[in-house]
Amino acid sequence: MSDLDVQLPSAFDPFAEANAEDSSVGTGSKDYVHVRIQQRNGRKSLTTVQGLKKEYSYNKILKDLKKEFCCNGTVVQDPELGQVIQLQGDQRKNVATFLDKAGIAKKESIKIHGF
Numbered sequence: 832m833s834d835l836d837v838q839l840p841s842a843f844d845p846f847a848e849a850n851a852e853d854s855s856v857g858t859g860s861k862d863y864v865h866v867r868i869q870q871r872n873g874r875k876s877l878t879t880v881q882g883l884k885k886e887y888s889y890n891k892i893l894k895d896l897k898k899e900f901c902c903n904g905t906v907v908q909d910p911e912l913g914q915v916i917q918l919q920g921d922q923r924k925n926v927a928t929f930l931d932k933a934g935i936a937k938k939e940s941i942k943i944h945g946f
Contacts, residue, residue, distance in 0.1 A: 864936040866923050868945035880916040887935060889914050895933075900925050937940055
């Protein structure tokens, strides 16, 4: 049996990055702004922005985003996540560049999730 001792590579864990982020949140390390997409029905989708600092006015940011990208949106209060901005359509890249140019979040602290 010693001739057959082969070390298999460890299985790929798709949630390893998310688990590492969850553990680092408790230690107070870097805060991220998460930009996600949620599929609705058919070709319809929602873009959600979560993790902005509390001192920002979410309604003013939403107003500027809606005007800039010609889409509708709302601010939703979630019990776990706090306030979340929802926009119609796939606006992930647009929102990331907008937040960077406006100085709301740095490019390194924006995480884009989805497809």
